[in-house]
Amino acid sequence: MTNTDTRLNAIRGSAEPKKHNARTIAALTSNPGCARRSVLDAASIDKQALAEHIGYPAAFGMSSFAIARGNAFEAQVKANGCAELLRLLRKHLDLPLPEVSYDDLNSVAGHETLEARYRRSRQLLAHAARSDQDAGTLFDHPLLRMNIGGREVYLEPDLVAFRLRDRFHVVEIKSFPVIDRRADSHKVGAAAIQSAVYVLAMRQLLEQLGVDPALVSHEVFLVCPEDFSNRPTAALIDVRKQLTVVRRQLARLADVGTLVATLPVGLTLDLLRDEEGEATRSVDELCAALDQIEARYAPECLDTCEMAYFCRAGARGHTAALGRSVQENLGGIDTVAAAIGLATDALAPDEHEREAAHVLRMAEHLRRECLGGAA
Ligand code: SF4
Structure with missing residues (x-):
């Protein structure tokens, strides 16, 4: 364990490290200049719990209604071996897909452990990448792995399609609507960043397998409901720009040692939970500790970071706010x-x-x- 790991573990304290997912990794790119966010994320701190304890709970994340709607739409697109998705790929994107096979990787022979699912996903993707057969394959919820700030993180794209124009393509299913062929640019941008995270994870996997990572296309398929119906429509998005942004931010996270070295020795954001799981740490102490880590608040933080209300209060009176x-x-x-x-x-x-x-x-x-x- 490096000195930086030891310092980061001390900053997190006794809590379990919070797991990343594509959404949280994508959010890292929204404010790359913020040292506070970099340190909290590198230390895998549960920012939501921290913000709640210090009295600035985040009004953040999807409502249960939006989650249910998203799940129902995804199930509709994937029903009957992704029949609806294939129709879209053939019709809208002019893809020659006579027959495709379908692999459900949500569980492996009844086992749902992350490690079992990751091993099976890796095996099937490796086989597909090395195969010279010209058949299309859809991998439903494959499990990928990526190193984020020194820790292994599991990631789960909605779908990965192989041999569409001879490449692997990430397929991202979102429930925000496309109305008159236009979608909310902010939401499309967020979906593109998330997809770029999956593309990067897929490329890292192929590299480990000794397969050319360029087999994973920088073009991802975004599937959304059309107009005011639940009928899906698809579009191809180029995520090259987002790949550069994600790579840069991950490199920065890996270099968090420089940031941590500037912080006072002994600084910790431990909530000191008691046996009942109640946080006992003094709020004043925690706020003072947070103030030691430089923040760069901007109104965009309200959409992307659980610490936004605390940082906004600290930035009051500053033009950055x-x-x-x-x-x-x-x-x-x-x-x-x-x-x-x-x-x-x-x-x-x-x-x-x-x-x-x-x-x-x-x-x-x-x-x-x-x-x-x-x-
Ligand atoms: S809310 Fe605070 S910690 Fe989060 S990115 Fe913004 S300034 Fe940084």
Whole structure:
């Protein structure tokens, strides 16, 4: 065990390490500059439990209704050996798929342990990759594995299809709708990042097997309900850009040792649960410990990180809390108080603040005019 591992384990304390999944790995890419998130994730801390204990519970994650709807849609797409999915691949994507076989990897001969499922998935994917037969195969919920910050994490794509244009393709089934051939770009972006995580995990697996990783395509199939019905539709998405982002962030996570080395020795976020499982650690102590790890809050955190409400409270009064575009427009002006001071001439700008001060004064002038007009 390295010194970094020892420090990360001490930061997590007595709690079990929280497992990652494609969604949490994808979320790592949303705020790569945040040291607090990097340390908490590398230490596999249960951020949800931590945020709840310090009084900032995250209103985060899918509702039970959305989960049920997603499961029902996925079951519909996969019914009868994925008949509906095959129809889509043939019709919308013009794929020559006369016959396909279907492997259900949700369990292995009644065994549902992760290790058994991973071994079987690895065996079947290796066989498919080395086979020269021209038959298509669909692998339902194969289990993949990836090293995240020094720990092995299991990942489970919805489907992997093989020999579509002679490549493995990840198939991602989502329940958000495509209306008039358009979908919510934010949701498509999140699905693309998640799919990129699966592509990367598949490529790592083929590399370990001595098979060319390029067999896994950077084009993934996104399947969603069409218009206001439950009828599925499919589109091909290129995730090359997302692959670069995920790779960069994972490398950064692996380099968390540099971040940890700057933290005070003995720093811990242990909730100190008692025998009943109740957290006993003082909230003030925990908040003080968290404040020692630099955060970079942005409004986007509200969609992607369980610590968002705590970090937002800490960022109050800072221009970062108003969003990246505001922060960029204000250049190096870090606080709202300084921005107001410059806008009202209460503060004299230094050399670097002149341009931003000019824009702020214009904005203040316009605001006064508008308010005066309204009066
Ligand atoms: S919510 Fe906090 S810890 Fe999470 S990414 Fe944003 S600033 Fe970092």
